[in-house]
Amino acid sequence: MIPETLIEIKGLNFSYGERSILKGIDMTMSRGKVIAIMGGSGSGKTTLLRLIGGAVRPSSGYVKVAGKVVHELKRDELFQMRRKMSMLFQFGALFTDLSVFDNVAFQMREHTNLPESMIRDLVLMKLQAVGLRGAHDLMPAQLSGGMARRVALARSIALDPLLIMYDEPFTGLDPISLTVIGNLIRRLTDALGMTSIVVTHDVQESLKIVDYVYFISGGVIAAHGTPDEVRESIAPFVHQFVHGEEDGPVSFHYSAEAYASDLKLEGSFA
Numbered sequence: 081m082i083p084e085t086l087i088e089i090k091g092l093n094f095s096y097g098e099r100s101i102l103k104g105i106d107m108t109m110s111r112g113k114v115i116a117i118m119g120g121s122g123s124g125k126t127t128l129l130r131l132i133g134g135a136v137r138p139s140s141g142y143v144k145v146a147g148k149v150v151h152e153l154k155r156d157e158l159f160q161m162r163r164k165m166s167m168l169f170q171f172g173a174l175f176t177d178l179s180v181f182d183n184v185a186f187q188m189r190e191h192t193n194l195p196e197s198m199i200r201d202l203v204l205m206k207l208q209a210v211g212l213r214g215a216h217d218l219m220p221a222q223l224s225g226g227m228a229r230r231v232a233l234a235r236s237i238a239l240d241p242l243l244i245m246y247d248e249p250f251t252g253l254d255p256i257s258l259t260v261i262g263n264l265i266r267r268l269t270d271a272l273g274m275t276s277i278v279v280t281h282d283v284q285e286s287l288k289i290v291d292y293v294y295f296i297s298g299g300v301i302a303a304h305g306t307p308d309e310v311r312e313s314i315a316p317f318v319h320q321f322v323h324g325e326e327d328g329p330v331s332f333h334y335s336a337e338a339y340a341s342d343l344k345l346e347g348s349f350a
């Protein structure tokens with residue numbers, strides 16, 4: 081039985097060497113929900129996805145997926161768990177020398193013993209779900225950016241995952257394709273009863289489709305809430321994000337020594 085809470089994160093700390101990236105993150109994510117993770121550049125959003133996928137280990141705290149602590153899984157258990165997760169990092173590039181059909185069939189052929197006739201039906205079903213059944217013979221080079229992303233989506237649901245993690249799914253899309261992809265993420269999550277985590281800078285688009293938003297800043301959860309709560313929030317951090325303001329609590333600068341000392345200017349005007 082898959083628990084209703086698919087992901088539970090408690091007291092999660094993570095550092096790259098000396099550099100502390102996440103400092104005590106708590107989150108819960110239920111089945112059937114679309115959750116956005118937002119935050120300034122370098123705030124640790126992608127790192128959080130990597131922790132959920134077991135690609136890196138926490139310094140302390142834990143991530144539980146479907147009731148199991150990810151960093152305690154044995155190697156083969158982790159591989160099994162990963163089969164239930166799809167990760168679309170920078171919207172996973174398609175295999176350029178394989179047709180749309182073969183791209184979607186790839187994992188089914190790798191990871192199942194299904195007969196080719198059944199794979200064919202399943203691939204066409206997945207392509208139908210993203211509106212591209214008619215494009216199954218095309219090669220990736222013949223697709224628009226939006227279509228390629230829909231194929232990547234069809235591929236990501238090939239093995240009926242419990243969880244899909246999207247890193248920047250809207251980047252570089254025209255406004256129509258952006259809405260199409262947003263709506264697809266929502267519809268597929270609902271239809272398949274999975275959970276979707278969307279790391280994005282696109283506040284306006286994601287607020288239309290998500291159930292819940294977490295904002296990360298300085299390694300902690302700076303704010304969280306439903307889209308309505310986020311839109312109405314007067315917290316400076318959230319306001320800056322939602323309204324795309326340059327000045328506010330989210331710093332434009334990566335932390336550094338004082339500029340003057342970095343440029344060795346002290347005393348030079350004396």
Ligand SMILES: Nc1ncnc2c1ncn2[C@@H]1O[C@H](COP(=O)(O)OP(=O)(O)OP(=O)(O)O)[C@@H](O)[C@H]1O
Nearest residue numbers: 096097099101119120121122123124125126127128
């Ligand atoms: N392998 C690594 N080794 C050391 N530092 C890293 C490594 N990967 C990322 N970092 C640092 O960790 C911090 C968090 O990176 P991460 O990619 O998680 O941020 P992000 O919030 O996804 O950023 P963006 O929105 O710009 O993609 C950054 O400051 C980055 O420089």
